[in-house]
Amino acid sequence: MNRSQLTRRNVLKTSVAAAASFAVPYAITSNALGTDTVPPASDRLTVGCIGVGNRGRGLLREMMHVEKAKIVGVSDCYQSRREPMAKLCDATAHADFRELLARDDIDAVVVATPDHWHVPIALRAAAAGKDAYVEKPLGLTVEQTLLCRDTFNRAKRIFQYGTQQRSSQPCWLGCELVRQGKVGTIRKITVRAPNGSAGGSTEPAAIPEDLDYPMWIGPAPMKEYTVDRCKVPGTYHNYDYSIGYLGGWGAHPLDQMIWGSDADLSGMIEIEGTGDIPTEGLYNTVINWNMKGKLGEVDFEFTTGGDLTTFYGDEGWISVRRGGVDASDKSWLETKIDPADAKLKVSRRHMADFVDSVLKRESTVAPINDAARSDVISHLCNIAVRTGRKITWDPKKETIVGDQDACEHLHRDMRAPWTLS
CATH class of the missing domain: 3.40.50.720 (NAD(P)-binding Rossmann-like Domain)
Incomplete structure (x- = not known):
């Protein structure tokens, strides 16, 4: 069948x-x-x-x-x-x-x-x-x-x-206007995301009777249960399970960057910067990051504070945020775009778009290729902080260039018997 x-x-x-x-x-x-x-x-x-x-x-x-x-x-x-x-x-x-x-x-x-x-x-x-x-x-x-x-x-x-x-009309409008060239040639993109957290209990505690703890741990290293390990925000900020808000929240504004431009595909990606890695408590993902670099010829900044993506071009700037859009020229925001002429798919309900796309066998508004592009950027930022070095990524070969030690961070071992195959 x-x-x-x-x-x-x-x-x-x-x-x-x-x-x-x-x-x-x-x-x-x-x-x-x-x-x-x-x-x-x-x-x-x-x-x-x-x-x-x-x-x-x-x-x-x-x-x-x-x-x-x-x-x-x-x-x-x-x-x-x-x-x-x-x-x-x-x-x-x-x-x-x-x-x-x-x-x-x-x-x-x-x-x-x-x-x-x-x-x-x-x-x-x-x-x-x-x-x-x-x-x-x-x-x-x-x-x-x-x-x-x-x-x-x-x-x-x-x-x-x-x-x-991607299923927010203001975000769609902002990224669509960028795609249609309103800001001219893009020269710089800045991304802002909420900061992560330090803390979390490391004291061993009794495993809840209703929790299958070995299954929850799965491919991650087996560690003693603590009251903060298996619940939010612990799951967001422990490096065994996450790279923190660099990816966990950064995924949203970084995804808007990908939706509005192809700067990350235009040439070599260079990323360097600073961040703190807590040494006390359960949470040990990067916080207080300040990343800078190049996406091809486009300047790139990714820092904590807010939830915002801004595209700067020769003709002005456009910013998108959760539920909002702004521009250097307010008249741009009144632009009427015929859906037939749109470069980006229109979605009003994210889950409904998924269901409709499956039934029709067509691409969703947030497909896998775009997901991978933004996710890679967050990982490169994480690697730059953890190595303390500039990371150069070849988007065609899809590897870190000239730094074998940094390449080791592209992979993590999985706890047996779990594998990726």
Whole structure:
């Protein structure tokens, strides 16, 4: 049975047949045949949500409001998270995400785990024939990021990155105006992102009874549990699981930089700068960073403070931020753009764009290639701080040039038995 047959005509039959191969029961729910306002299951995308704490809960609720989608599976390492969320959307709860990925009745997944699980799960989703919405940031390393990109392209799977500002009209307008040449030739791009945090308890604590701690740790180094290790903000600022807000929040304004220009593809990328790495407490990712460099011939700055991307050109400047846009010439902001003439895809609802793109087999507003470009920039900044040296990246060869020691930071070992293959 091919995928289009599964999702549009045989999903109910497949769901019943699949039930026999799992230890958990599946049932045809009361809304499977549709209602006056909801399409029948045969015309809906069936979705599994992997990771439903913090951000994942919000994405699950957003998916529940997409009429063309139906959540049928939920997975999380915390029983107290997965079971209530599964009940909320009338889905089956899975302790192990691999069981969810093995289901033939699931077309796509939403991955909103801690950062270190994003790519390992996404790769397994692609191998299982699933399309994927993956929260930012992308990889824990450049190696992971590029492998994820290549895997989804090769498998022809649909990918949506969790950079929701691409579904914001002001951000679209600002980046579209830059793409249409309003500022003239781009000479400089500045990016601002919120700072990270220091702190976090390192005192060993009892593991919660409802948490599968070895599964939560997964491919990361095994460490003693502490009260701050497995919850926000600890998951954002511990280097075992993340590169911190350089990627975790920096992904948003860096993504806007990518959306508005191709400066990062125009020539060699050079990045250097400073930052602090806390030496006390659980959190040890880069904070207080101040990065400068070149994207080809375009000057580049990335610092803490705010959430803003500004393009400076020969004719003026345009800034985009979450929910807002500004320009040196205010009349530009009144420009009426025919969608048929737009260079950038228009999306009003990020999750709905993902569902529609999967059903139509077309690119999302935040595709994998763009996700990889911005993610690589954040990693190069991290490597520059940790090595204390200027990093030169060849965007064609996709490697660091002339610094073998810095190249070692492109990869991290994974705890057995987990691998990227």
